[in-house]
Amino acid sequence: MRQFFTVGLNGLTLAGLYFLVASGLTLIFGLMRIVNLAHGTLYLLGGYVAWTVIRATDSFMLGALVAALLIGVVGLVLHQGLLRTIERDDMRVALVTIGVSLIGADQMLAYFGGVAHSIPTPEPLRTAVPVPLLGINYPAYRLTIVGIAVAVGIGLWLLLSRTRFGMIVRAGVDDREMVSASGINIRLVFVAVFLLGAALAGLSGAIGGAAFSLAPGVDMQFLLFSLVVIIVGGMGSVGGAALGAVLVAMVSNYALAYASSFAAVLVFGLMITVLAVRPQGILGKVAV
Amino acid sequence: MRLSSPAVRWTARGVLLAALIIYPFVVPQPGFWVVNIGIKSLWLGVMALSLIFLYKFTGLLSLGQLAFWGAAGYTIGYLVQLQGWSFAPAIALGIVFGILLGALVGSFAIRASGVYFLMLTLAVAQLMYFAALQASQFTRGHQGITGIRPPTFLGLDLVSARTQYLVALTIAVLLYVLCRYIEGTPFGLALRGLRDSPERMRALGYNVYAYKVVAFSFAAFIASIGGVLAIFYNRQIVPDGVGLIRTIDVLIAAVVGGVISLPGAFIGAFALTMVQNFSQFFTSRYLTLTGVVFVVVVLFFPQGIAGLWRQFTGYYLWAHDRWRPATRDAVEGKGVGAGAAQLSERSTD
Numbered sequence: 001m002r003q004f005f006t007v008g009l010n011g012l013t014l015a016g017l018y019f020l021v022a023s024g025l026t027l028i029f030g031l032m033r034i035v036n037l038a039h040g041t042l043y044l045l046g047g048y049v050a051w052t053v054i055r056a057t058d059s060f061m062l063g064a065l066v067a068a069l070l071i072g073v074v075g076l077v078l079h080q081g082l083l084r085t086i087e088r089d090d091m092r093v094a095l096v097t098i099g100v101s102l103i104g105a106d107q108m109l110a111y112f113g114g115v116a117h118s119i120p121t122p123e124p125l126r127t128a129v130p131v132p133l134l135g136i137n138y139p140a141y142r143l144t145i146v147g148i149a150v151a152v153g154i155g156l157w158l159l160l161s162r163t164r165f166g167m168i169v170r171a172g173v174d175d176r177e178m179v180s181a182s183g184i185n186i187r188l189v190f191v192a193v194f195l196l197g198a199a200l201a202g203l204s205g206a207i208g209g210a211a212f213s214l215a216p217g218v219d220m221q222f223l224l225f226s227l228v229v230i231i232v233g234g235m236g237s238v239g240g241a242a243l244g245a246v247l248v249a250m251v252s253n254y255a256l257a258y259a260s261s262f263a264a265v266l267v268f269g270l271m272i273t274v275l276a277v278r279p280q281g282i283l284g285k286v287a288v
Numbered sequence: 289m290r291l292s293s294p295a296v297r298w299t300a301r302g303v304l305l306a307a308l309i310i311y312p313f314v315v316p317q318p319g320f321w322v323v324n325i326g327i328k329s330l331w332l333g334v335m336a337l338s339l340i341f342l343y344k345f346t347g348l349l350s351l352g353q354l355a356f357w358g359a360a361g362y363t364i365g366y367l368v369q370l371q372g373w374s375f376a377p378a379i380a381l382g383i384v385f386g387i388l389l390g391a392l393v394g395s396f397a398i399r400a401s402g403v404y405f406l407m408l409t410l411a412v413a414q415l416m417y418f419a420a421l422q423a424s425q426f427t428r429g430h431q432g433i434t435g436i437r438p439p440t441f442l443g444l445d446l447v448s449a450r451t452q453y454l455v456a457l458t459i460a461v462l463l464y465v466l467c468r469y470i471e472g473t474p475f476g477l478a479l480r481g482l483r484d485s486p487e488r489m490r491a492l493g494y495n496v497y498a499y500k501v502v503a504f505s506f507a508a509f510i511a512s513i514g515g516v517l518a519i520f521y522n523r524q525i526v527p528d529g530v531g532l533i534r535t536i537d538v539l540i541a542a543v544v545g546g547v548i549s550l551p552g553a554f555i556g557a558f559a560l561t562m563v564q565n566f567s568q569f570f571t572s573r574y575l576t577l578t579g580v581v582f583v584v585v586v587l588f589f590p591q592g593i594a595g596l597w598r599q600f601t602g603y604y605l606w607a608h609d610r611w612r613p614a615t616r617d618a619v620e621g622k623g624v625g626a627g628a629a630q631l632s633e634r635s636t637d
Contacts, residue, residue: 035403037410086587090403091349095543095586098351102536103579110573220532224414227407235404261425264418271411275396 003257005134011253012246013142013211016149019245020204022226023156023238024197030173030236031193033090034083036075037097040223041104042198046071046205047214048112051119060122064206068199075198076191101219109216116215119206142211149245152200156238169193173236225252228267232274234284243282308457312450322449323521325561330456331517333557334463336541338510340553341467345479346503348401349547351535352393352409355416356508358530360386360515365433365525366426375439383512390508391501398500413535420527432526436519446520456517460554463510467550470506479503533575540582546594555593 025039036042046067054063078100086092125141160166168189171179180186204222205214212218225248230236233244251270255263274282315321338353363382367373397408420427427433438446446452470476478499481489486496519525528534537560545556563581567574585592591599 033403035407082583082587091406092586092590094403094406095539096583098536098539099579099583099586102533102582103576105533106573106575106579110576220414223532224411224418227411228415231408231411256422261423262419263422264415265423268412268415268419271415272392272396275399275408279396279399 002136005131005136006138007253007257008250009131009134009136009138009142011250013145014253015245015249016146017204017208017211018222018225018229018249019149019242020152020207021201021222022229022233022241022245023152024200024204025226026230026233026236026238026241027156027169027193028197029230031169031176032087032190034087035090035094035097036078036197037094037223038078038100038104039097039197039201039226040219040221041101041108042071042075042201043205043208043222044108044214044219045074045104046202047119047209047218048108048117048205049202050206050209051117051214054119060119060206060210063119064203067206068203071202071205072195072199075201076195078198079191079194101223105216105219108219112214114216116213117209118213119210121210145207145211148207153238153242160238165189165192225249228271230281232271232281234278234281236285237281237283240281240283305461309454312453318449320565322453324565325558326453327449327456327517327521329554329558329561330453330460331514331521332537332541332561333554334460334514334517335511335538336545336553336557337460337463337467337550338507338514339538339542340545340547340550341510342503342507343542344548344550345470345476345483346398346500347483348398348405348500348504350397350409350504350507351406351539352397352412353507353511353514353538354530354535355393355409355413356386356390356511357515357518358416358420358525359389360512361519361525361529362420362427362433364516364519365436369433369436370426370428375441379516382516383509386512386515387505387509390505390511394501394504394508398497398504410535413530414532417527417530417532420530427525427527430527432524432529434524434526436523436525438520438523452520456520459513459517463513464550464554467510475499475502536578536582540578543582544585544592546592546596549592549594552592552594559593 021039021043025036029035049070050063050067052063053066054060057063078097082096082100083093086096121139121141125139125144127140128137129140129143130136131138131143158166160169168179168184172186172189176186179189208222229244229248230241231244232247233240233242247270248267252263252267255266259266278284312318312322312326335353335357338356339350342353343349360382363385364375364378367378367381368375393409393412397405397412400408420432421429438452440446441455444451444455446455478489478494482494482496482499490496518529522529541556541560542553543556544559545552545554560578563578564574567577571577589596589599
């Protein structure tokens with residue numbers, strides 16, 4: 001029973017991380033119909049940036065902040081520099097971002113090597129704390145990740161449903177020409193959302209790098225799982241990303257613990273089951 | 289005589305085929321030119337053909353073809369190496385498994401379209417990679433199934449580089465001819481109708497869904513054959529073979545070759561194989577180079593090498609219309625496609 005709960009909490013930690021990464025991807029897709037397949041690259045680069053900063057300054061907060069800001073800017077440059085001119089052609093955007101992910105993976109391998117790096121967990125969170133009701137101890141840092149994911153989720157929900165900016169974004173998701181016609185500079189909103197999505201990926205890299213390792217291949221792992229998360233949850237929906245993250249992380253973690261050979265097969269099974277019943281994903285609005 | 293007249297075309301095809309057959313007997317260093325360049329280009333070309341077939345006939349761009357490659361390859365590796373089967377039934381079963389997986393993936397993926405389909409198939413290919421890592425009693429995990437010795441079939445010893453090349457060439461040519469043949473059959477015409485106007489075809493009584501699943505399964509069949517050829521070439525199957533970098537290789541071969549052109553599959557595979565082999569002499573970061581070439585192709589030459597000639601004439605005629613002059617300079621400054629453009633037979637103007 002202890003193992004069952006521990007696996008569940010591990011799944012929840014991973015779900016938090018998947019949600020942080022996938023929410024950025026789904027936001028960008030929802031508004032701009034752009035699938036950024038370099039999103040996993042942004043996660044890993046964020047982790048490496050944070051690792052570098054934390055090694056130099058010994059401050060986790062600073063590292064996470066720099067990672068979020070810098071990756072936000074990297075996303076901005078990617079969007080403005082490469083994607084803006086072909087924005088209307090979603091296939092070409094996806095292809096260009098795949099190319100970027102290949103370049104990114106190779107360059108990161110050149111600079112940071114093939115060895116796994118790990119960000120030291122922040123000092124006050126290193127201990128394991130008892131979890132109420134379950135009767136087990138669990139690392140405080142991992143619980144913090146779940147907390148951060150919930151906070152970011154609530155923050156995004158408030159931003160989208162309670163602010164003028166969120167109103168514009170939601171209107172843009174439904175009909176961006178109409179938003180544009182009513183005098184709002186939709187391009188500026190695009191830029192802001194792309195920056196926000198990329199910054200979330202960078203921040204996740206910093207947070208995830210302290211719980212899991214940073215190594216070549218991690219970029220692809222996070223790209224894959226954030227894709228599966230938004231396919232299952234429904235593309236363009238932040239709530240769907242949360243639901244999808246929990247489902248995918250739980251299935252893959254319990255499978256790894258009890259039937260490790262078939263974890264990927266079971267995630268595949270989850271994906272096709274959802275798609276068979278609801279092709280647009282659980283909370284997806286329309287079939288794309 | 290016009291360049292596009294049938295006589296010229298058939299002569300060109302005959303010359304090209306003859307050159308490809310003579311190729312392994314005249315090149316120096318057969319270990320490199322026949323194996324690393326020749327056979328590799330052929331099986332990668334078959335993979336690109338599978339992707340291009342699907343794109344050309346259904347308008348769906350798949351990143352999942354390597355999943356079927358891997359399904360066939362792992363089945364063969366498992367049965368032959370770990371279970372002691374002989375090759376013939378293992379290969380048959382491998383291809384059947386690849387097609388069945390194709391039908392399963394196709395049955396849910398083809399309901400999506402465009403970029404959503406791209407994501408789904410990418411996810412499938414990546415899950416295949418993780419499955420290969422995790423199911424170690426079938427796949428031997430990280431180290432993969434190694435030491436597979438190519439068999440002798442009908443007196444053809446596939447260990448010999450030349451024989452293997454000629455067998456791969458024969459299979460590649462047959463698959464290519466099959467794809468060209470399907471273009472003209474009622475099935476092929478129906479598929480193109482579905483691609484261009486699914487509603488109208490549905491109104492005419494065609495089962496759009498079934499046609500697309502069959503097309504997807506056929507593409508998976510081509511990819512499975514690619515998996516068989518690759519297992520002879522690699523003599524092993526490892527998880528990295530179905531990893532993202534290989535997925536991107538197939539995509540690059542298809543897109544660089546020209547994603548709507550069937551011969552482009554092999555042109556692209558050859559170009560990519562050359563770049564990957566020769567760039568190692570002057571840079572250790574050949575993946576970066578591959579990525580940059582790919583991004584440039586997607587941004588500036590959406591029709592790839594096979595469409596380069598047409599694109600040239602297009603630029604010449606209305607350079608100022610769609611593209612800025614700066615991009616035109618970039619086109620003319622690029623020498624890579626010049627020779628390959630002549631291979632293209634699609635200059636129908």
